[in-house]
Amino acid sequence: MPRQIITTPNAPSSALFSQGVRAGSQIFVSGTTGVDPGTGRPAGDTIQAQTRQALANCEAILGAGGASLDDVVEVGVLLTDPQDFAGMNEEYARWFPADPPTRYAARLGAEIPGLLVSIRMTACLD
Template sequence: MKEVIYTDKAPKPIGPYSQAVRVGNLLFVSGQIPVDPKTGEVVKGDIRDQTRQVLENIKAVLEAAGYTLNDVVMAFVFLADMNHFPLFNEVYAMYFPERPPARVTVQAARLPRDVLIEIAVIAARG
């Protein structure tokens, strides 16, 4: 059975998709971009600022479903520029200091709203 997860502590979906969907003990979190949920605007700043906002948005969706960052088993990272990888990784490591999830990181030709980063995750419990 599929359960849709929604929180106003993360940006509202800008299309026909859910912030997250839980199936059994798995939680599939849609790609998050660096939008401040309070203003609906893309956060200004460099890749570090945008990475922080994306991970805070993911954290909010996880918490709405009763999960934490420790439950994340897979992350899909899309960077607008692979030259940002070292600075992105610096911030990402702060959110996953121990037993980080498996991860895919690719450069994307263009991301929604011309942001620098988008991340989607899968979390599991039990």
């Protein structure tokens, strides 16, 4: 099955990984941080601000691949500090208010100064 690399200037990028990949009817969004693509810096110093930006970045990647948050079937959340779980949930619930996708949360193993959250997604298209 051929794969299509998804790129957008509206989300952080790296030469080391693709922002997203479409394979058949599935779109896989790489772990995406709460970094503002315009400044290259974290969107704020709270878990809510960085979660909001990470979700906006994921949404931009999905959109570049022809999908939306409504197509998301799985979300993975990595937190630098597990005590930020409640604050992350506070913002996350605004993005998936009903019939949310499956989700897991774990501790982020890499220590990157200022980074509080990384979110990855899988979406399925008809």
